[in-house]
Amino acid sequence: MRSLFHEELEFISxxxxxxxxxxxxxxxxxxxxxxxxxxxxxxxxxxxDEQIDALRRDLENRAIDVLARQQPVAxxxxxxxxxxxxxxxxxxxxxxxxxxxxxxxMRYPHVAVPEDLRPVILEMxxxxxxxxxxxxxxxxxxxxxxxxxxxxxxxxxxxxxxxxFRLLLDEGTTRPTREAVDMTLLGRYYERFADHAVSVAIRxxxxxxxxxxxxxxxxxxxGRLHRAEP
Amino acid sequence: MRSLFHEELEFISxxxxxxxxxxxxxxxxxxxxxxxxxxxxxxxxxxxDEQIDALRRDLENRAIDVLARQQPVAxxxxxxxxxxxxxxxxxxxxxxxxxxxxxxxMRYPHVAVPEDLRPVILEMxxxxxxxxxxxxxxxxxxxxxxxxxxxxxxxxxxxxxxxxFRLLLDEGTTRPTREAVDMTLLGRYYERFADHAVSVAIRxxxxxxxxxxxxxxxxxxxGRLHRAEP
Numbered sequence: 001m002r003s004l005f006h007e008e009l010e011f012i013s014x015x016x017x018x019x020x021x022x023x024x025x026x027x028x029x030x031x032x033x034x035x036x037x038x039x040x041x042x043x044x045x046x047x048x049d050e051q052i053d054a055l056r057r058d059l060e061n062r063a064i065d066v067l068a069r070q071q072p073v074a075x076x077x078x079x080x081x082x083x084x085x086x087x088x089x090x091x092x093x094x095x096x097x098x099x100x101x102x103x104x105x106m107r108y109p110h111v112a113v114p115e116d117l118r119p120v121i122l123e124m125x126x127x128x129x130x131x132x133x134x135x136x137x138x139x140x141x142x143x144x145x146x147x148x149x150x151x152x153x154x155x156x157x158x159x160x161x162x163x164x165f166r167l168l169l170d171e172g173t174t175r176p177t178r179e180a181v182d183m184t185l186l187g188r189y190y191e192r193f194a195d196h197a198v199s200v201a202i203r204x205x206x207x208x209x210x211x212x213x214x215x216x217x218x219x220x221x222x223g224r225l226h227r228a229e230p
Numbered sequence: 231m232r233s234l235f236h237e238e239l240e241f242i243s244x245x246x247x248x249x250x251x252x253x254x255x256x257x258x259x260x261x262x263x264x265x266x267x268x269x270x271x272x273x274x275x276x277x278x279d280e281q282i283d284a285l286r287r288d289l290e291n292r293a294i295d296v297l298a299r300q301q302p303v304a305x306x307x308x309x310x311x312x313x314x315x316x317x318x319x320x321x322x323x324x325x326x327x328x329x330x331x332x333x334x335x336m337r338y339p340h341v342a343v344p345e346d347l348r349p350v351i352l353e354m355x356x357x358x359x360x361x362x363x364x365x366x367x368x369x370x371x372x373x374x375x376x377x378x379x380x381x382x383x384x385x386x387x388x389x390x391x392x393x394x395f396r397l398l399l400d401e402g403t404t405r406p407t408r409e410a411v412d413m414t415l416l417g418r419y420y421e422r423f424a425d426h427a428v429s430v431a432i433r434x435x436x437x438x439x440x441x442x443x444x445x446x447x448x449x450x451x452x453g454r455l456h457r458a459e460p
Contacts (some may be wrong), residue, residue, distance in 0.1 A: 064307060064308070064311060067297070067307055067311075068303045068304065068307050071301040073298045074298070077294065077297055077298050078294070081294060081297075081314065084311065084314070085318070088315070088318070165411065168407055168411055169407055169408055169411070175407055177398055177399055177405055177407070177410045178399055180407045180410040180411055180414070181395065181398060181399070181410055181414045184410070184411045184414040184415060185414060185418070188415070188418070
């Protein structure tokens with residue numbers, strides 16, 4: 001029989017999975033609103049972000065309640081603190097999807113993304129969406145192998161991010177500054193979204209292996225982002 | 231006589247203050263390395279970021295240790311969880327300072343910032359630096375009035391951020407795309423740095439007033455960022 005604590009933990013884990021699905025859906029729809037200049041869809045994504053925020057608040061209150069009532073130690077305590085951090089990553093992913101939708105709204109009725117960048121932006125969006133769904137699966141299954149997989153997908157994301165800069169800086173193309181500004185921000189939104197998916201998966205590894213101390217290393221390696229820059 | 235718990239909490243609070251000072255120093259130096267194309271200084275900032283990361287790891291281990299050994303409840307528990315979140319904000323601020331230094335390094339021996347943008351970028355840097363120092367003071371003093379002050383300074387930051395876009399999009403200026411890309415990223419780094427300072431201060435308010443549930447609202451209002459965009 002499972003203890004009450006483990007039931008609560010499973011509920012919290014389910015909420016994390018749900019948050020990852022909502023974030024994936026938000027990003028997919030935000031990108032669609034961007035590519036099709038669909039104002040109603042963009043507005044929907046912006047409004048729906050509150051659902052992810054509410055899930056996060058609920059998860060946090062629940063985790064703190066469990067901490068106070070059940071006073072877990074050792075692995076149990078670490079699991080709860082890790083869940084708090086994951087919820088923070090997933091909530092931030094939702095924010096980034098909302099940023100994409102806001103760009104769509106700001107440029108409506110125009111399509112913000114110039115034609116030559118659409119394939120790479122679509123690819124970034126699909127990859128980021130898959131990554132956050134995968135991160136949710138890694139959480140649900142407590143599967144430490146998922147982190148390596150997500151890190152290698154993140155390398156693909158970095159390549160796509162560099163490709164955005166390559167296209168922007170291509171000397172043969174005359175491009176309005178506004179386009180360069182918009183696409184620079186957009187590229188960063190997808191890239192950061194993917195980073196949060198990797199963070200979530202890495203936290204699972206450290207939870208399972210217990211190497212708590214090193215958890216921050218891959219996360220704070222913000223250099224990876226800059227390596228993708230022009 | 232103070233309890234052992236409160237002594238530990240005070241130590242953790244001191245570490246947060248120290249992190250905020252290190253982040254401020256990192257940003258000030260990163261901006262200097264950027265404006266003076268000082269490669270050695272940029273490298274220093276990049277290396278020194280490890281100090282902030284190490285402080286965060288130490289703080290987290292300490293907080294989790296206190297949670298496990300002392301099993302706090304109610305306000306005491308909330309204080310520890312809040313400290314964990316603040317350390318995450320401050321560590322991220324350090325990363326953003328490092329991003330600025332990396333841009334300086336990438337463009338060396340050139341000064342990455344074009345002349346017409348130097349005054350506004352300097353102003354953003356000074357404001358962001360002051361904001362994170364102030365956030366540290368707010369933490370140390372448990373001063374809930376600090377949050378309103380930081381939010382109003384953040385409005386100034388948003389105006390400066392809009393000014394960056396205004397200058398970039400000024401039709402009278404012909405500008406290389408690379409410059410537009412670099413300045414778009416740079417503007418976002420300072421703006422996000424300031425956001426983290428506001429987050430830290432807001433967490434203090436909610437800690438003091440006990441309105442834990444609403445803590446996320448101002449944080450996830452990422453719309454503010456986008457309002458500053460072109």
